[in-house]
Amino acid sequence: MQSFQPPRRILMGPGPSDVSPRVLAALARPTIGHLDPQFQALMEEIKAALQRLFNAPDHACVPLPAPGTAGMEAAMMNLLEPGDRCVVAVNGAFGGRMADMAGRAGATVVTVDHEWGQPVDPARVEAALAEAPTKVLAFVHAETSTGARSDAASLCALARKHGALSVVDCVTSLGGIVVDAAAWDADVIYSGTQKCLSAPPGLSPIALSKQAQAAIAGRKEKVRNWLLDFNLLMSYWGGEGGRTYHHTAPINALYGLHESLVVLFEEGVQAAIVRHARMHEALAAGVEAAGLKLLVDEKHRLPQLNTVLVPEGVDEAAVRTHVLEAWDLELGAGLGPLKGKVWRIGLMGASATPWHVRLCLTALCEALAAQGVTVDAKAVIAAADAKLR
Numbered sequence: 001m002q003s004f005q006p007p008r009r010i011l012m013g014p015g016p017s018d019v020s021p022r023v024l025a026a027l028a029r030p031t032i033g034h035l036d037p038q039f040q041a042l043m044e045e046i047k048a049a050l051q052r053l054f055n056a057p058d059h060a061c062v063p064l065p066a067p068g069t070a071g072m073e074a075a076m077m078n079l080l081e082p083g084d085r086c087v088v089a090v091n092g093a094f095g096g097r098m099a100d101m102a103g104r105a106g107a108t109v110v111t112v113d114h115e116w117g118q119p120v121d122p123a124r125v126e127a128a129l130a131e132a133p134t135k136v137l138a139f140v141h142a143e144t145s146t147g148a149r150s151d152a153a154s155l156c157a158l159a160r161k162h163g164a165l166s167v168v169d170c171v172t173s174l175g176g177i178v179v180d181a182a183a184w185d186a187d188v189i190y191s192g193t194q195k196c197l198s199a200p201p202g203l204s205p206i207a208l209s210k211q212a213q214a215a216i217a218g219r220k221e222k223v224r225n226w227l228l229d230f231n232l233l234m235s236y237w238g239g240e241g242g243r244t245y246h247h248t249a250p251i252n253a254l255y256g257l258h259e260s261l262v263v264l265f266e267e268g269v270q271a272a273i274v275r276h277a278r279m280h281e282a283l284a285a286g287v288e289a290a291g292l293k294l295l296v297d298e299k300h301r302l303p304q305l306n307t308v309l310v311p312e313g314v315d316e317a318a319v320r321t322h323v324l325e326a327w328d329l330e331l332g333a334g335l336g337p338l339k340g341k342v343w344r345i346g347l348m349g350a351s352a353t354p355w356h357v358r359l360c361l362t363a364l365c366e367a368l369a370a371q372g373v374t375v376d377a378k379a380v381i382a383a384a385d386a387k388l389r
């Protein structure tokens with residue numbers, strides 16, 4: 001065997017995003033014991049930072065030791081018991097994954113299906129909630145498979161009105177658009193480290209409200225997942241009365257998350273959100289100047305995930321291969337019904353800079369030209385630059 005040397009890549013797909021040298025350096029610091037008092041102090045700091053980032057001062061916040069999907073799994077497995085009714089709004093791949101998990105938890109799952117590219121329709125969700133008593137309403141805030149943003153505040157309010165607990169997937173939204181657990185009165189919110197937080201994949205920050213915690217404490221049967229059982233997890237992360245061994249925290253990964261939070265708070269969460277919006281405006285202007293169209297209506301677009309329709313006669317995969325080989329640039333492909341029909345361009349965290357926007361547009365124009373599509377690359381860059389001034 002030989003040491004693995006990854007190629008240089010610029011990550012502008014649906015995640016992971018570019019990881020800054022600062023975060024990479026933090027990951028390489030010496031491993032210490034997970035029960036070391038200094039490590040426990042780090043755990044406390046991360047919990048407090050997550051409360052601040054989610055704006056969840058009354059929620060319990062911890063990073064789960066696995067990628068974003070673990071947050072989804074924890075939410076479903078902890079809140080749902082066999083026979084519970086769970087309404088899942090599905091407007092893309094991740095909503096579909098939530099419904100699958102709810103079914104595995106034994107729930108009676110009612111999906112409210114939407115066309116891919118559309119935001120979740122609160123009126124249709126309310127109709128589903130009104131049909132029968134519901135334990136959980138689950139939806140994706142920022143649907144990464146399509147680039148659509150849903151109205152989390154309205155959906156969480158509907159859950160509360162109908163006596164259901166809300167589960168909000170904020171994997172792609174956290175750090176890129178406003179996420180506000182307190183204002184939404186959300187019950188369970190989870191995210192991932194590899195999208196707008198720009199740390200490597202492998203951790204899932206999660207926040208649970210008092211109501212969610214009470215529901216878990218009052219379960220009739222044990223959670224059917226040992227690692228993510230919130231009652232057991234909190235004996236490790238809870239802090240009160242000393243920690244007891246549960247699992248071994250991914251120590252170095254937590255150094256990385258901690259550093260990414262330091263970086264984010266240095267910039268300012270609001271400033272980072274404004275940066276994502278500006279980079280999106282520049283990219284969208286360039287894309288449109290190239291004669292391309294975005295899938296999602298302007299008012300529901302996610303700045304951090306831009307879904308560009310592949311024009312007639314263009315080979316979707318060949319364009320991604322071209323930009324990867326010629327520019328070391330990774331773009332995302334379409335999933336499910338959008339396979340072969342779109343490119344997904346991520347502007348997440350450290351990948352949301354003017355340099356990334358200009359690089360992506362330059363590479364895209366070149367790849368399109370290689371397929372015989374005439375684009376005025378100069379005009380494309382000029383359109384983006386006009387938004388960056």
Ligand SMILES: *Cc1c(COP(=O)(O)O)cnc(C)c1O
Pocket residue numbers: 015067068069070094140142143144145169170171172192194201202
């Ligand atoms: C990426 C993503 C996930 C899953 O995160 P992983 O880190 O891949 O497990 C879940 N939901 C949404 C909306 C995502 O974008």
